Amino acid sequence: MWYERLGSDNSYRAFNPGNYYNVGGNSKFYGAVLMRYRAEDFGAIQHREGVSPAWPFAYDELEPWYSQAEQLYQVRGISGEDPTEPFHSQDYAFSPVPEEPAIAQVRQRLKANGLHPFSMPLGVDIDRWLRKAKTPWDAHPNCDDGKMDAETTALAKALCYKNVRLQTGSRVTRLKTVADGKRIEKVCFIKDGQEQELSPKLVILSAGAVQSAALLLRSASAQQPQGLANSSGQVGRNFMNHNASAVLAISPWYKNTSVYQKTFGFNDFYFSDDEGGAPLGNVQLLGRVSGKILKANLPRVPQWLLNKVSSHAIDFYAMSEDIPHPESRISVDGERIIMQWKRTNWQAHLDLVKKLKTVLKAAGFPIVLSRTFDKRTPSHQCGTVRMGHDPAMAPLDVYCRAYDHPNLFVVDASFLPTSAAVNPALTIAAQALRVAAHISAKDLQS
Template sequence: MGNDATAARRLPEVADVVIVGAGPSGAIAAKALTEAGMSVVCLEQGDWPDYSTARSAEPDFELSAGNEWSQLPNVRRGVGDYPIDEADSDISALIWNGVGGSTVLYAAQWMRNMPSDFRVRSLDGVADDWPLTYEDLVPFYSRVEQDFGVSGLNGDPAFPGADTYPMPPVPIGKAGHRVAAGHNKLGWHWWPGSNAIATRNHGHLKPCQQRGTCLWGCVDGAKGSADITHWPDTIAGGAHLVTRATVSTVETDAAGRATGVVYFDAEGVERRQRGQIVILAANGVGTPRLLLLSTGKNHPDGLANSSGLVGKRLMMHPFGSVVGIFDDPLEAAQGAYGQLLYSLEFYETDESRGFLRGAKWNLMPTGGPLAMTRPFPWGGADFWGERFHSTVRERLGHSAVWGIITEDLPYETNHVTLSADAVDEYGTPAPKITYQTSENSRRLLDFNLARARESLEAAGASQVVIAPQIRETGWHLLGTTKMGDDPTTSVVDGYGRCHDVPNLFILDGSTWPTSSGMNPTATIAAMALRNVEHMIAKRANQEVPA
C-alpha cells in the first residue's frame, strides 16, 4: 500500500485536523475523524514498510534480516529516521518511523493496564494518579482489541471486563505447557498470552504461521500493525496520508492557538499545512522534541510548556530476561513472538520486598540458530571457542525465556531535550535522551529475575541463564508530556488537550503520568479512541484559529 491515492488528491488548504505521526494513535484518530466527516491530513516522516525486504519466510532469514529491520534508528538510518543522542542514557530508544509506527516491529504483546496502574499515588504514595480510571477505558479496550485483531483467552480475573477478545490465543506450545506446570507447582499466576496476532482471518489480517519472527516484519500479514489494520480503509474513506513529510514546527497565532505545521516534503521543500486542530502522535521522544522545537515570543521554552514539564519524566521500562534450558525438546525455534504466557504474580506493590510497584512477565520462544548467540536474551556471555557448538546445541529448540517488564517511576531527571550536537538531515536539532535507571527499578528487576529463575527451575530447566538489564530495550517511551487536571503540574488534560493551546492535542504514550508495568500499546490505543471521540463530540465548542 502506498500513498498514491493521497498524492492524486489535492490537500485541503485548511484541514479540519492535522495529525503528526501515522502510528497506532495517529491511525486511530484519523479513522474516527474521517468517519465523522472531518477532513484529515496526516503527515508521516517515514514511508510505508516494504515487506518484500523481510525474509522471515525464507530459510536464510537470520542471515539476511539486515539493518533495514533494526529497531534502532541510529543503526537503521532509514527514510524518516532522525538521530537520537543517547550518550547519557543507559537504555536505547527503539522506534520505527513509518506508516504503522512502532507497531510494525513490536512483538504485539497486548496487555491492558491493571486498575491499580491508574491509582499509584492513592495506593503507594508516589508519582501521580491518572485523571481517568480503568473502568473509563474498558469499553474502548474492547473496541480497539477488535480493530487490532487481538487473540487471547477471555476471563483473566486480573482484568475486569476483559472478556471480548475476538480470537482464541496463539498456541502456547510445549514451552508454555512446561512453564505453566512449573507455575502450577508454585501456586503462581499465569495466563495464555494475549497478542495482536491473528489466529484466523480477521479483517485485513491473515492467520499467524508461527514463524517466531514478529520483530523483523510479519510477511504473513498476521500481526495487528496500524499500516494493515487501519490505514487502508481510512485512506479509502477520504483521509490524506502524506509520507516522507518531516514536521519541524507547530505554528500558532497571536491568540496562542495552533494554526498548523511546517514540514519538509520528500524532496526537501519546506511546506505548511494549516489546520483547525493539530494532533501530535509522534511517540514519547518525537512529540516532546517537536514541542521544544516550536518556540516563539510567547513560549520561548517550547510550545505547551508553561509547566516546564515538556520532555520531563521519561519512563522506559527497564527490562531483563531469564532463559531456561531444558534437556527435552520444546520446539522453541517457532511460535508467536508475541508471548506464549504472561504472569502477574509479582505485579502489585509489596513493601516488604524493598521497592514499590511490580513487573509483568512474558514467556517467549528463543528463535533459530543465530538467536542463540544474541545479547537478548542471553546477556552476551562469552561462549566462543571450544564450547560454541555444544552451547548452541543445548539452547536451540530447548529453551524458553521470561522477559521481565518493570514499572518505571517518573523522575524529572530522566528527560528528553534538544541535542546541542546532533541534527537531522534538515539541520533540525535531534532529541537527546538523559536516562538513568532508578534504584527502585533496579531492586524491582533484581527481585523478579530471581523469581523467574525459581519459575524455570520448578518447570524442570537443567540450566538457567539470567541476563541483567539489557540496553537495547527502549520499546516503551512514556511520560514526557504528562496529563493531569492542574496546568501548573501537567501539559495536557485527561483528554489529551494541551492546557496552554486549546486546539493542540497529544494522543500518544507521552501523556502517561505513570508507566504501569505493561506493554503500553493497548492502553495507548484505547486512550486515543476515547480522546478523539470526546474531541468529535465537543467539536461545536472547540476553539480554533480565527
C-alpha cells in the same frame, strides 16, 4: 541517532535507539502483546522506591475504549485466567493463539507449582502469519500478513473516510503558533527535500513519546522560549521506559520445538512480591530466541553451541514499572535528541528476576540466565507530555488537549502518566479512540 549525556561537560554518546519511522510506527515491529493496564494501575501505587501516581481518571473511564481497541486490533485472548485482570465489558472476539506443545508443557509445570499463567492477549492471526514463514513475529515487520498493527487495523479503517489522506515521506520539523501563541497556526515539514507548510484548524501530534516531546521543544519561539505546550515546564520530563530483562531457562532434558513460543505470561508478582512486599512486575514469554539471535549478543560463542542452547531453552521477558521523575527527560540541542533516562524502581526489577529464576528452577530448569535490556533500548518510552488535571504539572488535559493551545492534541505514548508494568500499545490505542470520540462529539475539528 539519539544522544546520551556523559557528564556535566556537555559531551554526548550517540546511540541507535532501535525505534522505527514508518507508516504504522513501532507497532509494525512490536511483539503484538495487547494488554490492558490493571484497574489498580489507575490509582496511586506504593512501590519500593516511590509512588506511582494516580491517573486523572479511573480504569472505568477507559474500559469501554479498551474493549473497542481490542475489537479493532482483533485481539486473541481469554478472560478469567489471570487473577489481576480488570473487568471487561466485552469478551475477546477471538480465542487465544494456540499454545505449542513444548510451551504448554512449561505452562503446566508452573501451574502445578501454584502460579497462574494466562494466555497472553495477542494481535496475531497465527494461521496467516505462519503461512508466510515459520518464524516468530517479534521484531519482524508486518506486511499485512496476520500481525495487527496501527497501519493494518486503525489506519486502514481511517483511510476509508473520504476526508482522510495519508501523505508519506514527510518529516515534521516544527509547529508554529499565531502571534499571541494561543493556537497552532502552521505545521512545517520536509518532503522530497522541500520545506512545506500546512495550516490546519486542529493538530494531532502522534510522533511517539520521544519525537513528540522533541518537536514541541524544537518549536520554541520568542513568545514560548521553553517550547510549545510547555508553560508547565513538563514537556520532555517524566520520561519512562520499563525496567526489563530477558531470562532464559535451560534444561538438557527439555526440548523446545516451538516456532513462536510467545503465548503465556503471569502476574503472580505484579502487585506484591508474594511475601507482602512491594509490586515487582509482569512476566511474559518472548518470541523464540534462536541460536542466531544469541550469536548477535554472544559473537565469540560458536554457532553450533548456541543452536544447542536455544533448542533446550525457553525465553521470558521480565518487566517492572518505571516511576515518573522530573529529571528523567528528553531534551534537544539543535537537531540532537538527548535522552537522560533516570531509571527508578530498579531493586524491584532485580527482585522480579530473582523470583523468576527461582520459579523456573523449581519448574525443572537448572540453568537460568538473565540479561537486562540496555538503558538505550527505549521500546516502551512514555510520559514526556503527560496528561493531568493541573496545568501547572501537566501539559495535557484528560483528553490529551494542550492546556496552552486548544487546537493541539498530543495522542501517543507521551500522554501516559505512568508506565505500569504492562506493554503500552493497547492503552495508547484505547485513549486515542476516547480522544477521537471527544473531538467528534464536541465538533472540535471544525
